Amino acid sequence: MYLENKNIVLLATGSFNPPTNMHFRMFEIARDHLNRLGYTVCGGLVSPVHDSYKKKDLVASTHRCAMLELALTTLPWVKMSNWEVRQNKWTCTRQVLQYHQNYLNSVINSRLNGTNNEKFLLPVQFLKDIITNKSKTNRAINVRLLCGADLLESFAVPGLWDDDDIETIVRDYGLVVISRSGSNPNKFIYESDILTKYMANIIIVTEWISNEISSTKIRRALCRNDSVKFLLNESVESYIKDQGLYGTDNK
Known part of the structure; x- marks a missing residue:
């Protein structure tokens, strides 16, 4: 199955x-x-993960959502969804994709049919062009999972992903994989029967400007009172220090 929606x-x-x-x-x-x-x-x-996700040093979603809101003021075409963190428990990635694709297309259909109401909580300003552009024969949208090559490779970790979930994600939504120079995601796709079957739905994007920034390294730097300037949005850095997150309250 090839995803034709552009x-x-x-x-x-x-x-x-x-x-x-x-x-x-x-x-x-x-x-x-x-x-x-x-x-x-x-x-x-x-879509930040639920607080029940078992990960070391994970701060409360209230803080993570606040930091995302601050950072995204400089990237207005990207919005934060708090749907995942508002659920009663951790939600698998397939369900996150499913919810948001259904949700956004319901917004489009509602606006086009003149039945718009105010129940929609997620900022959807970026759908305006699709709704108002009369030349488009297909106004539906395809939500694609944006990820790094490390997530793609995690599909092979025993017990981490359900095979049905992997197939549904790649078949029905598709991946946009950011890969670094020197990595070989195509080899990983070749070694996976599921990914090879739906490889037409996987778009590989190479980041040629090397950047080794990671949240783990930044947490370590913050804990040691090392500079994180130019690694984080300045307002996010200020928020972390004001709230005493990641060990900064000990400085």
Whole structure:
């Protein structure tokens, strides 16, 4: 099954603990590449993981959402969704994609049919062009999972992913994978029967400007009182220190 819809909304899931400049750089890299391929990138979404996700040093979602809101003021075409963190428990990635694709298309259909109401909580300004552009025969959008090559490779970790979930994600939504120079995601796709079957729905984007920023390294730097300038949005750095997150309250 090949996903023919050219109207794309990029969705990135993860801890964002804290959100780094590289998290948002991925959106810019992906949009440039997809535009060159003839896609229309309508917008982007970040969906922070639920507090019940078992990960070391994960701060409360109230803090992670606040940091994302601050950081995204400099990237207005990308919005934060707090749907995942508002659930009663951790939600698998397939369900996150499913919810947001159904949700956004219901917004489009509601606006087009003149039945708009105010129940929609997620900022959807980026759908305006699709709704108002009368020349579009297909106004539906395809939510694609934006991720790094490390997530793609995690599909092979025993017990981490359900095979049915992997197949559904790649078949029904598709991936946009940001890969670094020197990595070989195509080899990994070749070694996976599921990914090879739906490889037409996997778009590989190479980041040629090397950047090794990670949330783990930034948490370590913050704990040691080392500078994180130019690694985080300045307002995010201020928030972390004001709230005493990641060990900064001990400084």
